[in-house]
Amino acid sequence: MDVSFATLAGTHELPNEDAVAATPDFVAVVDGVSTSRLTTGCVHGTPWYASSLATQIVAVASREPGRELRRVLYAALEAVALSHADTCDLTADGTPSATVAIARAFGDRLDYLVLSDATVAIDLGAGVEVVSDKRVDALVGDLSRAAKTAAPGSVEQRDRLEELIATQRKLRNVEGGYWLAGAVPEAADHALVGSVPLGDVRSVAAMSDGASCLVDTYSAMDWGQALAMLADAGPGEWLYRVREVELADASKSRWPRYKVSDDATIVLCQGLSSAT
Numbered sequence: 001m002d003v004s005f006a007t008l009a010g011t012h013e014l015p016n017e018d019a020v021a022a023t024p025d026f027v028a029v030v031d032g033v034s035t036s037r038l039t040t041g042c043v044h045g046t047p048w049y050a051s052s053l054a055t056q057i058v059a060v061a062s063r064e065p066g067r068e069l070r071r072v073l074y075a076a077l078e079a080v081a082l083s084h085a086d087t088c089d090l091t092a093d094g095t096p097s098a099t100v101a102i103a104r105a106f107g108d109r110l111d112y113l114v115l116s117d118a119t120v121a122i123d124l125g126a127g128v129e130v131v132s133d134k135r136v137d138a139l140v141g142d143l144s145r146a147a148k149t150a151a152p153g154s155v156e157q158r159d160r161l162e163e164l165i166a167t168q169r170k171l172r173n174v175e176g177g178y179w180l181a182g183a184v185p186e187a188a189d190h191a192l193v194g195s196v197p198l199g200d201v202r203s204v205a206a207m208s209d210g211a212s213c214l215v216d217t218y219s220a221m222d223w224g225q226a227l228a229m230l231a232d233a234g235p236g237e238w239l240y241r242v243r244e245v246e247l248a249d250a251s252k253s254r255w256p257r258y259k260v261s262d263d264a265t266i267v268l269c270q271g272l273s274s275a276t
Helices: 044-063 069-082 137-151 155-171 186-191 210-215 224-232 235-246
Strands: 001-010 018-023 028-030 099-105 109-115 118-123 128-132 192-197 201-208 264-270
Touching: 001 018, 001 224, 001 235, 018 044, 018 264, 028 044, 028 201, 028 235, 028 264, 044 069, 044 099, 069 099, 069 109, 099 118, 099 201, 099 264, 109 118, 109 128, 109 186, 109 201, 118 224, 128 192, 186 192, 192 210, 201 210, 201 224, 210 224, 210 235, 210 264, 224 235, 224 264, 235 264
Parallel strands: none
Antiparallel strands: 001 264, 018 028, 028 099, 099 109, 109 192, 118 128, 118 201, 201 264
């Protein structure tokens, strides 16, 4: 398949914590989770973690092409954890973690995996199948909205953020909570997975939430329109549209959010055919 991608950091002052890795029939998008206000215990940092995990996912998948995607992610999480267990405290509250989106052409099917706030969108011609893991919203959505809508820099916002972070710590990677790629490989068991016939697929896009927001937050277009634009104009145009919307709302008043722009990454896969 033909693979193209674009990625932009949310700000020039901080590194891009997204990562992409791909082969001719496999793509992985990893979105490193911000560790603001948390002790990381890691000497490497989130950008290193995101790129290491993306690389390991592709390495595992390449060694065992037909392996079930949850098992691929499990092995990759385990490998990355082992690679820095001797130098870093993987039990720290802010130990690096990430969201993950995977798409794979294998045989006569397209397989996908999504863990936490990432998205895979598939153009099936007759419609669009969108897979996005928003389970965290059911647990902390109200707290998140309260923090976003409080006056920026106010005592109220600080208090709401501290309440949100404390709640997330308790719920992260535990039964009854929500799951992120991190130091607990078992998180892979909770990823959303599925398959569609490869012959039905016109294109597939895997993206971080900083890119999916064009549709699922800002409603600049619907998924069908967005994927048609993506196929015609490419990933760079998608991210340009995201930034255009965000800069028009730099005050964050129309769409309350923690920062004007987030790291944004999108991968487009076209020309799919039967693979082995």
